[in-house]
Amino acid sequence: MNPEALSALRDLFGDRLRTSLETRICYSFDATRKTFLPDAVVYPVNAEEVRQALLLANLHRFPVVPRGAGSGLSGGSLPVRGGVVLSTERMDRIVSIDTENLYAIVEPGVVTETLKLEAKKRGLFYPPDPASLKFSTVGGNIAECAGGMSAVKYGVTRDYVLGLEAVLGTGEFLRTGVATAKGVVGYDLTRMLVGSEGTLGIVTRATLRLLPHPEAAVTLLALFPTNRDASDTVNAVAAARITPSAMEIMDRTAIDCVQAVAQVPLPGGTGSALLLEVDGTNDSAAREADRVEEACRSHGALEVRRASDAGGRDELWKLRRSISPTLLQLGAVKLNEDIVVPRSRLADMFAFLSDLSVRKKVRIVNFGHAGDGNIHVNIMISGTDPDETRRAEEAVAEVFRKTVEMGGTISGEHGVGISKAPFLEMEVGPLGVAVMKRLKECFDPNGILNPGKIFLDEDAVRG
Amino acid sequence: MKDPDLKALAGLCAKCGTCRTVCTLYPERKAEIAVARGKIALIEAATGGEDQDAEAVQEALTDCLLCGRCERACPNQVLVEEIVMKGRADLAEEVGIPAWKRVLFGKVMTSPAATGIARKAAAAGQRVLPGKIPTASGLHYRFPDGLGGAGRTVPKLPAKGFLESLGKGEAAAGEVMLFVGCVFDHVFPEVGRAAYETVKASGKSVAVFRDAACCGLPAMVSGDRRSAASSAVANVRRLREADPGAIVFPCGSCLLMFRRNVFSLIPKGAPGYDDAIFVADRAVDYASFLLSSRVLDRIPDPPPGEKVGEIGYHDPCHLSGTLGKGPEAREVLSRTVGPAFAEMAGADLCCGYGGTFNVRDYPTSSRIGESKVTVAARAGTKVISTACSGCVLQMRDMAARTDPALRVVHIAQLVHQAMFRNDGNPGIR
Numbered sequence: 031m032n033p034e035a036l037s038a039l040r041d042l043f044g045d046r047l048r049t050s051l052e053t054r055i056c057y058s059f060d061a062t063r064k065t066f067l068p069d070a071v072v073y074p075v076n077a078e079e080v081r082q083a084l085l086l087a088n089l090h091r092f093p094v095v096p097r098g099a100g101s102g103l104s105g106g107s108l109p110v111r112g113g114v115v116l117s118t119e120r121m122d123r124i125v126s127i128d129t130e131n132l133y134a135i136v137e138p139g140v141v142t143e144t145l146k147l148e149a150k151k152r153g154l155f156y157p158p159d160p161a162s163l164k165f166s167t168v169g170g171n172i173a174e175c176a177g178g179m180s181a182v183k184y185g186v187t188r189d190y191v192l193g194l195e196a197v198l199g200t201g202e203f204l205r206t207g208v209a210t211a212k213g214v215v216g217y218d219l220t221r222m223l224v225g226s227e228g229t230l231g232i233v234t235r236a237t238l239r240l241l242p243h244p245e246a247a248v249t250l251l252a253l254f255p256t257n258r259d260a261s262d263t264v265n266a267v268a269a270a271r272i273t274p275s276a277m278e279i280m281d282r283t284a285i286d287c288v289q290a291v292a293q294v295p296l297p298g299g300t301g302s303a304l305l306l307e308v309d310g311t312n313d314s315a316a317r318e319a320d321r322v323e324e325a326c327r328s329h330g331a332l333e334v335r336r337a338s339d340a341g342g343r344d345e346l347w348k349l350r351r352s353i354s355p356t357l358l359q360l361g362a363v364k365l366n367e368d369i370v371v372p373r374s375r376l377a378d379m380f381a382f383l384s385d386l387s388v389r390k391k392v393r394i395v396n397f398g399h400a401g402d403g404n405i406h407v408n409i410m411i412s413g414t415d416p417d418e419t420r421r422a423e424e425a426v427a428e429v430f431r432k433t434v435e436m437g438g439t440i441s442g443e444h445g446v447g448i449s450k451a452p453f454l455e456m457e458v459g460p461l462g463v464a465v466m467k468r469l470k471e472c473f474d475p476n477g478i479l480n481p482g483k484i485f486l487d488e489d490a491v492r493g
Numbered sequence: 494m495k496d497p498d499l500k501a502l503a504g505l506c507a508k509c510g511t512c513r514t515v516c517t518l519y520p521e522r523k524a525e526i527a528v529a530r531g532k533i534a535l536i537e538a539a540t541g542g543e544d545q546d547a548e549a550v551q552e553a554l555t556d557c558l559l560c561g562r563c564e565r566a567c568p569n570q571v572l573v574e575e576i577v578m579k580g581r582a583d584l585a586e587e588v589g590i591p592a593w594k595r596v597l598f599g600k601v602m603t604s605p606a607a608t609g610i611a612r613k614a615a616a617a618g619q620r621v622l623p624g625k626i627p628t629a630s631g632l633h634y635r636f637p638d639g640l641g642g643a644g645r646t647v648p649k650l651p652a653k654g655f656l657e658s659l660g661k662g663e664a665a666a667g668e669v670m671l672f673v674g675c676v677f678d679h680v681f682p683e684v685g686r687a688a689y690e691t692v693k694a695s696g697k698s699v700a701v702f703r704d705a706a707c708c709g710l711p712a713m714v715s716g717d718r719r720s721a722a723s724s725a726v727a728n729v730r731r732l733r734e735a736d737p738g739a740i741v742f743p744c745g746s747c748l749l750m751f752r753r754n755v756f757s758l759i760p761k762g763a764p765g766y767d768d769a770i771f772v773a774d775r776a777v778d779y780a781s782f783l784l785s786s787r788v789l790d791r792i793p794d795p796p797p798g799e800k801v802g803e804i805g806y807h808d809p810c811h812l813s814g815t816l817g818k819g820p821e822a823r824e825v826l827s828r829t830v831g832p833a834f835a836e837m838a839g840a841d842l843c844c845g846y847g848g849t850f851n852v853r854d855y856p857t858s859s860r861i862g863e864s865k866v867t868v869a870a871r872a873g874t875k876v877i878s879t880a881c882s883g884c885v886l887q888m889r890d891m892a893a894r895t896d897p898a899l900r901v902v903h904i905a906q907l908v909h910q911a912m913f914r915n916d917g918n919p920g921i922r
Contacts (some may be wrong), residue, residue, distance in 0.1 A: 048524075050546075051543070051544075051546065051549070052535055052545060052546070052550060052553055053525075053526055055531075055534050055535055055543065056524070056525035056526045056531035057525060058534070059508050060508065061507065061508050061509050061510065063507065063508050065534075073524070099513060100508070101509060101510040117525075119523050119524075120523050141514075143514075162509070162510060164511065165509075165510040165511060166510070291568055291570065351568075352568045354507070354509065354568075355507035355509040355511070355568040355569050356568050356569055358507050358569055362504065
């Protein structure tokens with residue numbers, strides 16, 4: 031970056047501009063564990079500072095990479111072409127919670143769980159619950175359109191974003207959407223920004239829909255001999271016209287990985303686990319839990335455990351929430367995919383994955399949101415054996431081809447970032463890519479915002 | 494950075510971000526460099542050959558309370574404290590540690606005689622401090638603005654330490670060894686005394702460890718592993734020679750030193766390892782000892798209905814968190830003061846002391862500490878009890894700054910008070 035640009039940023043941010051190597055290292059990574067050093071880090075405290083930063087970026091032509099908590103899994107906040115990491119962590123106010131119209135207005139750096147807890151204090155519910163909810167931010171969740179465990183019943187982040195305030199790549203300040211239950215005036219620019227991975231604009235404020243908080247929830251852990259038994263149960267529950275608020279699957283390797291932090295006694299022959307949750311009134315939750323339990327048992331469950339108190343439910347959930355980071359035990363490098371297939375094809379996909387693991391001689395660990403058909407496929411490798419890495423990459427490509435062939439999508443909730451950029455066209459086609467690029471041009475003509483993401487970029491190759 | 498362990502230990506970090514949710518310092522700093530994930534990234538970069546400014550990395554690693562909350566929350570069980578302490582030690586070799594720390598840890602704290610002299614000198618120096626604050630826990634002096642740590646208050650230092658107050662042959666040998674630690678010897682001898690008298694009430698013979706003054710933790714966390722190791726090796730050797738059945742620690746941080754940290758300084762195979770194992774097997778926190786020795790059975794029932802819910806318990810990070818001894822202290826309190834004890838608001842929040850952290854960044858340390866005691870006091874706590882010397886020091890200062898009526902005590906003082914009548918004679922059943 032040229033000294034003039036840095037000096038202008040210094041005038042704007044004072045000591046909230048950091049250029050020391052140490053701070054830059056601290057903003058060079060995300061949960062993909064890949065690292066790219068930025069040239070500087072800024073910590074804006076309001077929308078005006080974000081706008082000024084973007085204006086400077088257009089003047090001096092440096093990249094700006096927005097970052098919430100840096101907990102993403104596709105490289106969305108990695109400064110792959112250097113430039114300035116714009117951290118939203120100091121814009122972390124819940125501006126207001128409207129208990130009559132049921133919405134919250136928040137700044138982007140608010141931690142998702144903080145919003146959920148504040149809403150709950152008022153009897154309200156902000157449903158999106160990515161596994162990272164304790165640390166990931168609302169801004170990051172919006173940028174990646176984060177999903178989560180409850181998506182099977184409540185949908186994903188985009189379903190709760192009513193309106194946004196954002197600074198576009200041009201430095202223009204845009205308001206989108208509404209603060210009402212509906213609104214169809216013009217194109218849906220709100221949805222345009224949700225899931226745009228920080229490539230179109232930086233959200234500075236969001237209006238988020240809230241629901242009444244369910245009165246009760248029951249969590250069930252069911253252990254099965256095989257992934258097919260568990261998958262069949264998922265479909266049986268759906269066919270029984272019950273929509274659980276979570277239906278999570280874990281294969282045996284995933285279960286083994288979390289044993290160190292969440293000890294669960296397993297009956298012999300356990301090969302798969304389902305974590306299910308139903309919510310509603312006390313009565314309806316208990317009734318639905320009975321039916322879910324029955325479905326589990328009639329589809330071969332070896333054991334079903336059930337909890338309706340907060341402590342007991344937390345214990346069961348810990349098993350699921352701890353999986354992702356603990357996988358590192360199996361290999362230093364994790365190729366982490368989050369494919370989605372139609373729910374009825376889950377069992378077929380699991381069969382394909384286990385065959386693939388044998389064919390490519392790589393370890394594959396699977397878990398995820400079975401109720402959505404969303405499987406987190408993790409290919410674990412050492413990263414030091416070039417042949418193993420090649421086989422793993424071939425496996426990824428096969429998984430994606432199979433997914434698209436089954437009528438699925440190659441990313442349910444992590445986003446494209448840098449890790450799936452090479453496969454974008456495989457799913458959306460050449461015209462899809464072209465239209466997306468035209469839109470990018472329209473929001474960010476100088477290519478300031480988060481360059482090197484979503485679209486294939488030679489500078490940021492996979493791995 | 495040269496320590497080969499560091500790379501392997503740091504490599505387990507998945508960079509998930511869980512540490513951000515529990516870090517005591519993060520809400521103050523609001524920057525990645527404050528949390529475990531950031532510090533680990535710095536160490537990884539350094540072990541990977543990134544050419545960083547060693548002093549800047551040292552500064553980043555020093556900016557940590559070592560409260561261990563990240564380590565306990567980490568889904569991958571990354572040994573953050575060990576990484577930070579080893580990183581500090583590595584950098585101390587590269588850039589050195591500040592001279593005042595070197596003298597303090599290397600010369601003063603390893604020698605009981607020198608520590609005593611230092612206290613006397615400090616006590617004399619205190620008399621020139623102008624601001625006197627009478628607090629519920631005793632007289633405090635306020636540092637004038639312009640002096641280091643403006644606004645800081647310090648407890649009036651006693652003329653005599655606890656060890657000095659013992660008779661010549663008193664508590665020289667016994668089945669139970671009491672490890673008082675420097676603070677409860679020199680700064681709050683009344684705590685050392687209370688612990689001694691109440692442990693003695695177990696009916697067992699009690700020896701007080703007097704050969705070394707310091708457990709070595711302050712030196713270790715400052716990266717001065719040589720001083721720390723020399724304290725540790727000498728301590729475990731002498732403790733083993735005394736051959737006690739149990740070693741009782743009124744201070745949770747000293748206990749952590751002998752239960753866990755010592756094995757970083759004296760790893761398996763190193764000389765002294767057997768002694769360290771001997772000590773670790775017998776090292777026990779004050780509350781657990783009381784429960785196991787049935788001392789509490791001899792306390793008269795507390796008057797019913799008096800001061801209900803006014804006494805709280807502050808969880809020392811290492812004692813309650815790392816060593817899991819929170820329930821034991823609470824049981825002691827319930828059985829000592831009855832319904833006067835109630836769960837305190839924010840009981841498990843770190844007090845912000847962090848040993849040398851409090852010295853290097855008093856404004857931050859005191860913001861965290863003031864918030865800690867204010868939350869408790871607002872919710873109705875009038876007496877904060879705890880079981881760690883750093884926490885007592887910090888919270889007494891915070892109480893003096895915010896609410897001099899708020900008392901901060903060690904649980905041993907409450908037990909002692911319940912056990913012995915005002916006239917000094919035991920009210921034991």
